[in-house]
Amino acid sequence: MKEKAHVKNSDLKNFIYLFFILFVIWLVLTTSFHWQEIIVGIFISFILALYLHKNYLELGLPKITVKKIIYFIMYIIVLFIEVVKANFDVAYRVLHPKLPIKPGIVIIKTKLKQDIAKTILANSITLTPGTFTLDIEEDELLIHWIYVRSEEEIEATKIIGEKFEKYLRVVFA
Amino acid sequence: MEFLSNYIYYIGAFGLIFIGLFIILVKHNLIKVIIGIGILDTGVNLFLIAVGYISKGTAPIFSKAGLDANNMVDPVPQALVLTSIVIGVAILALALSLAIRLYKHYGTLDLRKIKEQRW
Amino acid sequence: MKKIISLILLFIICLGIVFCLQDIPFGAAKTKVGHYYIDNGREETGATNIVTSVVLNYRGFDTLGEVTILFLAAIGLGAVLATLKKKGKRQIEPASLILKTGCRFLFPLILLFGAYIFIHGHLTPGGGFQGGAIIASAFLLVYLGCRERKINEVANKITESIAGLVFIVMGLIGLTVGGHYFLSNFMPKGEINTLFSSGIIPIIYIAIGFKVGSELTGIIDNLMEKS
Amino acid sequence: MVNPILLIVVPLGLAFALPIVNLISKKIIKYIPVLAFLFNLILSLLLIPKVLEQTIIVKIGGFHPPFGINLFVGPVGILFSTLIALAGFLVSIYALSYIKEGPKEKYHILYLLLLTGATGVVLTGDMFNLFVFFEILCISSYALVAYLGNKAGIESSIKYLIQGSVGSSLLLLGIGLLYGQLGTLNMADIANQINSISSPSIFVPMIFIITGLGIEAAIFPLNAWLPDAHSSAPSSISAILSGIAIEVGLYAVIRVIFTIFNASSFLMFFVFLGVLTLLIGEMSAFSQKNIKRMLAYSSIGQIGLIMFAISLNTQLGISAGFFQMISHTLGKGLLFLSVGFLIYKTGSMKISSFEGIGKKMPITSLLFTIGAFSIVGLPPFAGFASKFMIIKAALTTGQLLFTVLIGVILLGTVIEGAYFFKVIQSIYFKGTTDIIKRDEAPLIALISMSIFVLLIIFIGVYPDFIARILNSAASEFINRIDYIRSVLG
């Protein structure tokens, strides 16, 4: 009996969470606060959330607080800077007549627990040119690197993953 | 330069039509032929859209005030192409399902080797 | 030999087209029908996207045919693949964590985006076909990411049929009560550039969105499952 | 409330509803096409007197042409839609007992849509709408040819699809070129403005459009797909493809030539093309050993004959062409339907395997014989009346060329007679003389085929019965000014 109530409670949480995300995205898409848009947005978000909310939070989505939003925005800024930096780095390596590349596969460790956090980390690493996530196994990420600076696991984790992970760890605390 | 700006879209469209027809006529692999049909379709669509274009025109959507109706591109070819794209995907899907069935029967996609009936 | 003959044939076709193109200068204003639509489209149909007003109102009958063609392709594909055996349990290795999580996280968002596209068809670029395709791609993602999940075929078929019938019934209502013309825009046009405007256009576009989405999903489903 | 739009919309709506009906009950789906085409038949018959008085222009969406799409329900349109509804009705009755295998609900949906597409093509008055309905017609035939799922069916379907989709791309390209020059898609509006452009730049889109449509109409040399497709489809579908689909294609071609482009100088070329198509069709049919391929080649020959008659460009010639279309639809439909059960019972398509079947299946064989007699042109069947009319039309032109060509056509008819009699001979006068147990086709199929026979005999005996509608149909093609005026007002 008690367990059932617990399930229901988490269902409701799932539902509200998904509904909220969907509605915010709707508002971003329409960029309008006309009452018709809002009614339709609520309606659609409600229907979609009703059908799809099951186990949505199992992905490991974080609670939303002001601090986490700030960290998330910071994370996006860092990601952007890293992408630009890495672009120049790769361009340099490609255009350099000697082609200074040393490709190889390294393993890095992550302390993130949630699936969604690991996915975001993996995608950020893939997004920065020069590194490419091949697979995730438990807490290890398999990464293809265009210029392997260190084959040590800890060292590689520091170079590749740390800059993103420190923000994500706060967001997904 | 003027030649380019006048004809570049037509060149692209008819280039695609040409290549598509060439693939259909010359290639023997069924999937390739279907790819050719797709390219041919894209070429025809590009041509239709290019026909409706007006120099320095805007899209035919009154999304904000102050758009000049005289300077909008022709909406009709766009409507036609919308239809044509959907028809194209319908034909491709049907053709590919036939290709799968053909492969199950013959174990090959080479049209020269499929001679149950005379070509 | 065959190549040379084909090339000669194509060359003749191209020559003909080049002749013809001299009468179709690029970028010149020339079409009277299109101009009429741009000038009168907003008053007559209430849609700000003139392409939508052409697709669903002036040339709505074409669109009915187009929807039929997609339906036809889905049915025909089903008929062609029908006698192939269904795979029992698919013995595919599970997708990697990245794909799986991404799919589960993004699926509702993509559906929302598709819905946004086809609901706003009369205001912004996009519409039923584009939105339906986006929804179908969401289901494709499910097939790639969450491979143990299956699409409910019965629900898919019912959606498809009902959406098609909505289109026809809207047209028939126009024929009987509002205006004596098939597919006439009998509903109030509303205020221009708001969501609830342009009469039957949004309703039909929503129906098309559902129909295209379910048909393309059905096509992908049929192709993936049967072999 | 008799609106011609219902001819298209009602079957379409039923086709959309069929998947739901199939979920509720699997037994009633096969009656839905029967109902749909019965409705269409009644509606068309009700419309005939009205249309003969005055053509009906249906404006879809209430927009005045050329700004909206319009249906042009003239004598030709109503003649064809009646023919389509009639053939569709009878063949769907036949299919009640014939279609037993495969995904049946899909067959019925595709069948409904095939004939809806055909109706749309003959009724529409808009160039792009013609393309859309043409695609419906084509895509459903691709799927139906592959319906049985055997090697031959899939292969012919692929051939058909490749050639057909090239054709439809060419058609769309032609429409695009026309739109670029004229800025309109309405057929009447195009016809109205066609003389304002120079002839070379009209010629190119015309060639594209005629080629695109000609692939479906099986005009030589664009007919490579036809014998395979028609012979490997289920027999009920072969009847529709031979009886309706290619004639609708031919209708579209002549509508384009006569009404839109007014290219009467082009017709001389078509006369020769028609005779060539006739000869090639009949000669290929003569050498066939497979009965359905033989019938398919015979259809090519008949298309050639119809082309010849219509290209005479006289009132009598065009009505003779339409008459030939009617008698071909009825005759070839009957032939394919009866052959369907002959093949079903013997299990082979070889002509040689039919030896002695005249004793086993006397009624079906008799029906086949009547169909063959009608196609060959023996009195008192419809084929005789129509062929006679074509000869009369050719002779009244008074030109030596046509008289010579009539001789060639008679030669073609002789060949046609030869191969049909070969089949009839092996049905009745070969094989064992022992009395074999009767194994007749199901009653419901026999009924539908008998209606075909009754119609063939009736029209053959009283050709005047349909003379009026044929005459008005012919004048619709000859007086293109009337067409333009009645649409644009």
Add this chain to the structure above:
Amino acid sequence: MIIIISLLVIIMLTAAVSAIFFKDLLNAVIAACMVSLIASVLFYLLQAPDVAMAEASIGAALVAAIFIIAISKTKRHEE
């Protein structure tokens, strides 16, 4: 602007031509999808956003998926 467009058209035609020569059908399909994608950019430049969207979502994405499924069920290499 015209140079960019010309470049796009050249890339598109090159992709189309390379679809003829690839022996690996998967590559040919990817080349065909590239044609579709660039065509959708050209549609956008020709002021047809609706069509561009349809071409990108239907012509490029879904058609590619259908092709890849079909190839996975048949043979990958052209002999």
